[in-house]
Amino acid sequence: MKYVHEYRNKELxxxxxxxxxxxAKGEYTFMEVCGGHTMAIQRFGIPSLLPPxxxxxxxxxxxxxxxxxxxxxTAIAYARLSNxxxxTFGDLMRVPGSSSSLELEKALGSDVTIVLSALEALKLAQNKPEKRIIFLAIGFETTAPGTAVAVDQASKAGVKNFFILSAHKLMPPAMKAIVDEGIKxxxxxxxxxxxxxxxxxxxxxxxxxYKIPCVISGFxxxxLLQTILALMRQVNENKPAVEIQYTRAVQPNGNTRARTMMKQVFTVADSEWRGLGNISKSKxxxxxxxQQYDALKMIPVEVEPTISDKGCICGEILKGLKTPLDCKLFGNECTPENPVGACMVSGEGACQAYFRYQPQTETT
Known part of the structure; x- marks a missing residue:
């Protein structure tokens, strides 16, 4: 636990x-836009430590x-194809589609395997040249460089049976879209x-x-407490700026090599976001x-019509309009063992975070 206890010191x-x-000089509404922060905030009972x-x-x-x-x-449709x-990353296995899930398709005989990286998927393609390997490329700027490296290596090695289905998204456009929608x-x-x-x-x-303070936080x-205090001071002084609290991991210029690789392999496009709708230049x-590694362009597939989740308010939760406790399905029809929406599936989802830690938070 060395270098962890220091960041959990009771006196500090x-x-x-x-x-x-x-x-505290008024009311403050702060939003975290990282699933790791969502889980940490609930796990450590941060809301119970703050003023109302x-x-x-x-x-x-x-x-x-x-x-x-x-x-x-679409991923399920591809899973049903022969050869x-x-x-995929494990988190996607249990996310409900319109009529199935990848977990169910695997149980029914489809070849679905969990990998830890795009490079592992590429290695699978090299070891099984007779099969088409489709990597479900999801995540923000964190995981996109890994996908970019795998695609570039596939190109240099002349691999013909490796493809990606990209759902890589960019964070700033979503942050701006939330403010543009009028959410405080x-x-x-x-x-x-x-x-x-x-x-x-x-x-x-x-x-x-947008005149909104931004503080990059650790976990x-x-x-988190230091970040919240920094945000409060910016609001109190009416001096919105960008601060790095997480200095032990984040530098102003970031990882230039990773950004270069992303720019080489990817370009931006509009994208649908669950709950947020279509956001310009966010994918x-x-x-x-x-292009030869783009599954959508290279492998035709018929996808069933998408059906929305009845009663699930995941979209409103993702916009900060509601919390998981506002959902009638939460903890009843919708649990981590039987998820209705994606927010209950992922280990970084707000619903799972509340399900795991909210009772503990309420009693601290």
Missing amino acids: SQKLINAIHDS EIKLLSGPGCPVCVTEKSYID TIIA IDGYICPGHVSAITGSAIYEDIARK EPLD LILTEKY
Whole structure:
């Protein structure tokens, strides 16, 4: 636990909590846009430590949660094709499609395998040249560089049976879309892992144009409390800016090599987001040079009509309009063992975070 206890120090935490209470000069609404932050906030009972003037909202920070249902239906359609292996991160297995899930398709005989990276999917393609390998490429700027490397290596090695179904999304357009929709946000708790790749500059427009403070945060209690205090001070002084609290992992310029690889392999396009609708220039798709690895372009497939989830309010939760506790299905029809919506499936989903930790949070 070395280098962890330091960020969970009780005395330092109490000093920050006292400073937060002393700094309260009105009401504050802060939104985290990282699934890791959502889980950490609930796990450590952060809301129970704050004054009632501070409201924390969970935003579109879970990549599985914001992936549109039609993408899941498309992945299922590909899973049903012969001579095809679907390579996916484990989180996607149980996300409900319109009539099935990848987990169910695997049980029915489809070849669906869990991988830990795009490079593992590429290796599978090299080991099984007689099969088409379709990698379900989801995630924000954090995982996109890994996909880019795999596609570039496939191209250099002349691999013909490796494809990706891209659902890679960009975080800043979603953050702007939430504000454009009129949802009240006084400050953003910005994602740590995304920012380790991108650097801090991607939030400058949000602070400058939208006048919303942005603080890039780590994931431990001291990180989050320090971030909340920094946001409060920006609001109190009416000086919105971009700060890096998570300095041990995030630099202003980010990972330039990873960004270069992303730019080489991907270009931007409009994309549907679960709950947020179509957001301009928010998705990464392969450039013309790498089109031969685009599953949608290279492998025709018939996809069933997408049916919306009845009673599920995942979309409203992702926009910060409601919390999981507002959902009539939460904890009843919808549980981690029997999820109705994506927000209950993913380990970074708000519904699963509330299901796992909210009772504990309420009693601390």
